Amino acid sequence: MGCIFCEIAEKKRQARIIYEDDLTVAFEDINPQAPVHALVVPKKHISTSLELTDEDNALIGHIFQVANRIARTKGIAERGFRLVMNCNPEAGQTVFHIHLHILGGRFMQWPPG
Ligand code: AMP
Ligand code: ZN
Numbered sequence: 001m002g003c004i005f006c007e008i009a010e011k012k013r014q015a016r017i018i019y020e021d022d023l024t025v026a027f028e029d030i031n032p033q034a035p036v037h038a039l040v041v042p043k044k045h046i047s048t049s050l051e052l053t054d055e056d057n058a059l060i061g062h063i064f065q066v067a068n069r070i071a072r073t074k075g076i077a078e079r080g081f082r083l084v085m086n087c088n089p090e091a092g093q094t095v096f097h098i099h100l101h102i103l104g105g106r107f108m109q110w111p112p113g
Contacts, residue, residue: 003097004097005041005099008025008027009025009043015030018038019069023042023043023044024042025040025041025043026038026039026040026067026070026102029101033103035105035106036076036104036105037102039101039102040063040067040070040099041097041099042059042098046097047096047097047098049087049098050087050088064083064100070102071102071104076104079104079105080104081104081105082102082104082108083101084101085098085099
């Protein structure tokens with residue numbers, strides 16, 4: 001079975017890419033849940049956050065730095081934004097290649113649904 005986020009990272013599937021470097025790609029979510037909704041994805045395939053190893057520690061830090069950069073670029077950093085990584089079905093994970101959601105541009109409820 002193919003992985004859609006590997007395909008986007010490899011440019012085999014189209015996406016609205018907003019940032020890219022050696023380790024990550026970030027793109028607009030196809031079904032946005034807020035005025036700003038982007039995903040930061042490592043180019044390395046990791047199916048869920050439970051599969052992270054010590055080898056990935058720097059990568060995870062880098063994913064957060066990329067999210068901060070996008071929040072600033074999109075003008076939501078000071079207002080506030082939410083970073084979410086869903087793990088496994090009950091949390092709502094539907095794509096099994098880890099991704100950090102960046103959501104902003106509207107008031108966020110807590111607790112999440
Ligand atoms: P999750 O439910 O946390 O696994 O998040 C998966 C996210 O990927 C959802 O918000 C989807 O809207 C988004 N998504 C699925 N396919 C694509 C795609 N081809 N391009 C952009 N976003 C996608
Ligand atoms: Zn993948």
